[in-house]
Amino acid sequence: MTGVSTLSSGDSRIISSAAVEPADRGGRAAAALVAPMVAAACALLLHWGLPSRQSPLPTRLYPMLLAGLLAAAVVLAAVHRAWPRLRPWARHNAPLLAGGIGVLAAWDLITLKLALMPLPYFPGPDMVLVGMVDDRGMLLESAYHSLILLFTGYFAGVAAGLASGILIGWFRGVRYWGMPVLKVIGPIPATAYIPLVMALFSNAFVSGSALIAMAVWFPMTMLTASGVANVPVSYLDVARTLGAGRRYLIFRVAVPAAMPSIFLGLFMGLCTAFLTLIAAETVGVRAGLGWYLKWQQGYVEYAKVYAALIIMAAFFSGLMTLLFAVRDRVLGWQKGMIRW
Amino acid sequence: MSQLNGDATIDDGSSLSLSDVAKFYSSADGSRVHALHGFSLSVAAGEMVSLIGPSGCGKSTLLRLIAGLDRPESGALRVGDAPITDPSAERGLMFQDPNLFPWMSVRRNIQAGLVARGVLHRRRREVDEFLRLVGLEAFADHYPHQLSGGMAQRAALARALINHPKVLLLDEPLGALDQFTRMKMQDEVLRLWRARGTTMVLVTHDIDEAIYMSDRIVVVSPRPGRVEIVIDVALERPRLRNSQPFLKLRAEILDLLHFAGGGSDEAVESAAGRFRGRQS
Numbered sequence: 001m002t003g004v005s006t007l008s009s010g011d012s013r014i015i016s017s018a019a020v021e022p023a024d025r026g027g028r029a030a031a032a033l034v035a036p037m038v039a040a041a042c043a044l045l046l047h048w049g050l051p052s053r054q055s056p057l058p059t060r061l062y063p064m065l066l067a068g069l070l071a072a073a074v075v076l077a078a079v080h081r082a083w084p085r086l087r088p089w090a091r092h093n094a095p096l097l098a099g100g101i102g103v104l105a106a107w108d109l110i111t112l113k114l115a116l117m118p119l120p121y122f123p124g125p126d127m128v129l130v131g132m133v134d135d136r137g138m139l140l141e142s143a144y145h146s147l148i149l150l151f152t153g154y155f156a157g158v159a160a161g162l163a164s165g166i167l168i169g170w171f172r173g174v175r176y177w178g179m180p181v182l183k184v185i186g187p188i189p190a191t192a193y194i195p196l197v198m199a200l201f202s203n204a205f206v207s208g209s210a211l212i213a214m215a216v217w218f219p220m221t222m223l224t225a226s227g228v229a230n231v232p233v234s235y236l237d238v239a240r241t242l243g244a245g246r247r248y249l250i251f252r253v254a255v256p257a258a259m260p261s262i263f264l265g266l267f268m269g270l271c272t273a274f275l276t277l278i279a280a281e282t283v284g285v286r287a288g289l290g291w292y293l294k295w296q297q298g299y300v301e302y303a304k305v306y307a308a309l310i311i312m313a314a315f316f317s318g319l320m321t322l323l324f325a326v327r328d329r330v331l332g333w334q335k336g337m338i339r340w
Numbered sequence: 341m342s343q344l345n346g347d348a349t350i351d352d353g354s355s356l357s358l359s360d361v362a363k364f365y366s367s368a369d370g371s372r373v374h375a376l377h378g379f380s381l382s383v384a385a386g387e388m389v390s391l392i393g394p395s396g397c398g399k400s401t402l403l404r405l406i407a408g409l410d411r412p413e414s415g416a417l418r419v420g421d422a423p424i425t426d427p428s429a430e431r432g433l434m435f436q437d438p439n440l441f442p443w444m445s446v447r448r449n450i451q452a453g454l455v456a457r458g459v460l461h462r463r464r465r466e467v468d469e470f471l472r473l474v475g476l477e478a479f480a481d482h483y484p485h486q487l488s489g490g491m492a493q494r495a496a497l498a499r500a501l502i503n504h505p506k507v508l509l510l511d512e513p514l515g516a517l518d519q520f521t522r523m524k525m526q527d528e529v530l531r532l533w534r535a536r537g538t539t540m541v542l543v544t545h546d547i548d549e550a551i552y553m554s555d556r557i558v559v560v561s562p563r564p565g566r567v568e569i570v571i572d573v574a575l576e577r578p579r580l581r582n583s584q585p586f587l588k589l590r591a592e593i594l595d596l597l598h599f600a601g602g603g604s605d606e607a608v609e610s611a612a613g614r615f616r617g618r619q620s
């Protein structure tokens with residue numbers, strides 16, 4: 001639980017607390033906005049100025065990326081200037097952009113320029129970019145396959161977890177029998193079921209999504225059940241004096257009141273879904289980012305391994321961000337109460 | 341309940357009869373709190389009764405029993421001729437805390453009873469009426485965390501009123517309001533009470549409110565809670581808050597409560613006796 005609770009959505013908080021900056025902070029804001037431009041320029045000078053000590057010699061891709069980042073920094077500063085409403089956003093992201101460029105430059109320095117890390121395991125940023133561009137078709141297709149498998153498994157697991165969580169949380173009889181089952185089989189990592197699932201389903205896609213669904217189902221059930229079981233009695237009392245029947249009590253009182261807890265389950269489920277997705281793709285499923293990773297590792301194409309890792313990071317964090325956005329929308333009524 | 345769903349409104353009060361009701365609460369250390377003991381009271385259909393008494397004397401407990409949310413340890417509670425067994429939309433309860441559903445906007449909170457009974461489509465118009473009645477039309481789409489305490493209380497009042505219950509139990513419904521809004525709300529509640537003939541039981545700490553609103557005032561004594569004395573408010577309606585009879589009754593009740601609070605039993609008895617003498 002703590003793992004998820006630290007994943008705070010910094011951006012949304014910054015935007016919601018959009019405030020006019022005091023005048024004396026103007027200097028610091030300007031410095032923050034100039035920082036990414038300076039960082040990009042330095043990275044370029046470094047790349048062109050120092051001799052390369054690794055082969056193959058770099059292409060023009062990495063300087064092009066840096067030029068793109070420089071342009072982004074300029075755009076950010078322009079936005080800050082011209083668009084008062086986006087000012088806190090620009091101010092918030094400028095140092096992060098500078099930091100990202102700094103990481104790229106450091107990476108370039110310790111690999112290509114100083115050759116401190118051995119090849120083929122630690123290629124420089126240019127080699128990884130080349131790998132990414134060369135294999136873009138394959139990478140996109142893999143990402144697409146991963147997405148389909150992830151969504152199928154995730155939504156199946158969420159639906160099953162919601163249903164069993166509501167049943168266990170609301171009905172005492174179901175809880176009596178359900179909790180022990182949950183306690184026994186829940187903590188087993190879904191990947192431990194790989195042999196079983198592969199024996200059950202001959203289709204790799206089906207077994208992969210079943211595996212992901214199982215991984216999602218457990219945290220989803222646990223947190224839905226605890227949310228539903230812990231609905232403040234006063235809300236149920238109010239509803240009953242208003243003439244609410246069981247359906248209203250469950251779906252209009254208990255479930256909405258349990259929403260914060262349910263979202264915790266959705267986040268934990270998504271994390272375990274990522275884990276299980278990659279595991280499933282490296283064993284049975286013959287497509288997707290996990291499979292691509294394993295495949296390129298087999299050919300000692302580490303530049304492409306890193307390319308896949310970067311795509312994966314973007315893919316997963318994009319989905320996380322999406323879920324955060326959904327949460328902020330659905331739990332709008334909780335504004336000011338959300339602390340994670 | 342089933343006949344409710346067919347009806348647009350419930351309306352027309354039911355009588356209440358409570359006889360010898362007792363309610364205990366047990367705490368974690370095993371000791372028991374005598375919330376109510378030997379509490380007997382009859383309320384006629386369409387009557388407005390106020391309960392006053394010191395904090396912790398069991399007023400809220402009594403309302404929960406009448407609402408059917410809790411069961412008494414002994415004694416009988418009846419609404420009309422039927423024993424009270426379960427909560428029902430016929431017996432509305434406005435809780436001491438507003439208890440608005442935080443995930444619903446003000447409008448959705450107010451219409452919750454209509455949705456729960458499946459009659460929203462026929463009575464959607466009334467939601468706006470009640471929003472206006474409690475002065476929250478501009479806040480219809482706000483969420484409870486955006487309301488002040490008094491606004492939340494008014495929303496809770498509208499939510500309890502919109503169901504047109506036969507018996508309406510109000511637990512300090514106007515406690516968080518300023519004097520001006522409070523007087524306005526008192527008049528609105530009285531207007532609805534007259535128009536619908538609802539039986540109302542009103543818990544209040546405000547003696548003026550009790551006198552202004554009710555047909556009878558029940559003074560509840562603490563630990564265990566039981567009926568100390570019942571005062572008939574024989575003033576004509578609409579009542580004037582600064583008329584001589586109003587102020588005289590107010591002084592007498594204060595006198596009585598003063599003795600009930602600090603004096604010996606004899607002092608209370610003699611004050612009550614004087615009181616009864618003047619009433620008849």
Ligand SMILES: Nc1ncnc2c1ncn2[C@@H]1O[C@H](COP(=O)(O)OP(=O)(O)OP(=O)(O)O)[C@@H](O)[C@H]1O
Pocket residue numbers: 365366367373374375394395396397398399400401402436
């Ligand atoms: N759920 C509970 N568990 C244990 N004791 C309770 C519970 N509810 C009420 N009591 C006890 O019952 C007694 C009566 O409480 P109640 O809430 O009915 O008082 P009240 O007359 O409404 O007071 P107030 O005017 O402060 O609202 C109190 O002594 C209280 O401690």
Ligand SMILES: [Mg+2]
Pocket residue numbers: 399400401436511
């Ligand atoms: Mg109370």
